[in-house]
Amino acid sequence: MRDTYYNMDCITGAKTYLPDAMVDLIITDPPFAIEGDQLHKLYNRKEEYVVEGYVEVSKEKYREFSFRWIEQAKRVLKDTGSMYIVSGWTNLLDILLAIEQNGLELINHMIWKYNFGVSTKHKFVTSHYHILYCRKKGNAEVKFNPYCRFGAEEKDSEGSSMLYCDLEDVWTIGRDFKKGRTKNRNQLPVELLMKMMLYSSDEDDLICDFFLGSFSTAKVARSLGRYSTGFEINGTAYDHQVGQISNIQRGWMLAGMRSNGGNPHFNQRKRWTKEETGNVMERYHNIKCTGVSDRQAYSILSQEFGRGYFSMMNIVKKSRR
């Protein structure tokens, strides 16, 4: 089951292959019940690189379908586990009802603000998703790692707590650009998946995605030293993605986040200053000239400036806006 993926319907697949209470974390992004081939209109992009065969669920069946897959998700989840369901607002009612009727408890209701809505002249632009973060009802303590990305004392140059900001329930995360590369019709950004996984799982945990699509959950899980499993009914997407997983070196992203020269985050308690931000950005541009990826750059900056990987990512992204 660890790092095993099934080309089949998730409800049948879970019943057949997943035992009770085996999974530490579920992250999943079910189909949207968008009639016809309209999904690309939400994403404003060329279709030539999109994998064929995305399977939709009809609006009429969506409520029952949601109840049935969430019933299986609850069964396979550990008592200490949690689940993140990504949903558009059009199907939110069905998902919320399925959570309630299956006896799950909502821990948080996040808004994920993204940057790829399509402009319109007749109504407001949709630029958010809902992320429903839930657990099984009961007394077990659900796994949550509050300091996985920022230290308790870390403050930005305005004196605001970076940890508090990261823990707020509105997340602004843009999409990953994959110009000229094959992709699923919609694909969750690596940054979003990393955030959910780091807060809600540990290394070697098992993460399940009921709707793998382009296997982004599985790929990020492996990159963060976790194991994964899941289902994708579309044979074309499955065949295209499944072979790529074993090419990813398990835990490679963690190595970058930890490389603080054995002196982790020695500046973490100090407030950021404009001067330090300027120095970081100057160094960032110099490092990038050598051709390294952004992730490698954050890891080098983290080592040199004695602050966390995610602080570096935040500073660079804020300065670029």
Ligand SMILES: C[S@@+](CC[C@H](N)C(=O)[O-])C[C@H]1O[C@@H](n2cnc3c(N)ncnc32)[C@H](O)[C@@H]1O
């Ligand atoms: C919203 S996408 C998931 C995207 C994925 N999170 C990613 O980042 O690439 C939903 C996926 O569920 C698949 N799907 C639809 N019905 C399914 C079912 N009954 N069982 C398993 N997969 C299904 C679709 O083919 C589609 O690839």
